[in-house]
Amino acid sequence: MESFTIASKKVLTLVLVIDKAGQKARNLILLGYKKRGFGAHLWNGFGGKVEPGETAHEGALRELEEEAGITVKSEDFKKAGILLFQFENDPVALETHVYKAYEYQGQIRECEEMRPEWFAFDDIPYDQMWEDDRIWLPMLLNGQDPFFGRMYFKRKALEKETKVAPVVNTSTSAHVNHSTTMTATSFTTAQPKSGPFAMYDHHLEHSLQGVPHEVALDGTIASFEN
């Protein structure tokens, strides 16, 4: 595994709201489709940057309210761990505090940034999510937390746009008395399916003594919450 020293870090939050099958037959998770900004066009939990003077816990509750319109009581809000995202040629790491909640209050609503939607656990759109989610989200859903993960990303090379010439079907079969014109165009967008970065290495620990609170500049856990 690659070792590195972080020059600096931004503290972010990520909140997963879970509806354990009560009256409904299946366990559901609330994800948001990010409409703009970092991670646009991917499904993710709700969260963002922790503001000056705020704790990660407070920042996570604020972002959940801003992005999904719902609130969670502090006692129902559980820290699931920390994920440290590091990008090639970028000295700034993202220290992301992950929270989960099984109860919430209010009406879920869409905002400028996020479109919330419930997904069954067996229908989570991993191919339209950050690649790291496949590693830790199943653990969170199975109660294998708290965890501490380090994930390393490289920018993906964008493929060139390729166009396939129109295909004209001029079949003269007795059963087909018309001709059809089909245009097959394959193209790449500026945003590949699982985001603009590819994960090339990761390390995840989940048998921790406590809940990680802060990451040190050498990429290890600096402190645990009480």
Ligand SMILES: COc1nc(N)nc2c1ncn2[C@H]1C[C@H](O)[C@@H](COP(=O)(O)OP(=O)(O)OP(=O)(O)O)O1
């Ligand atoms: C790189 O891998 C990532 N994986 C996952 N699952 N989530 C990630 C990854 N990198 C960042 N995130 C999360 C952490 C935050 O919840 C958001 C990013 O927050 P954003 O930059 O949108 O923060 P805001 O404060 O909302 O930003 P603006 O108000 O400035 O738009 O993604």
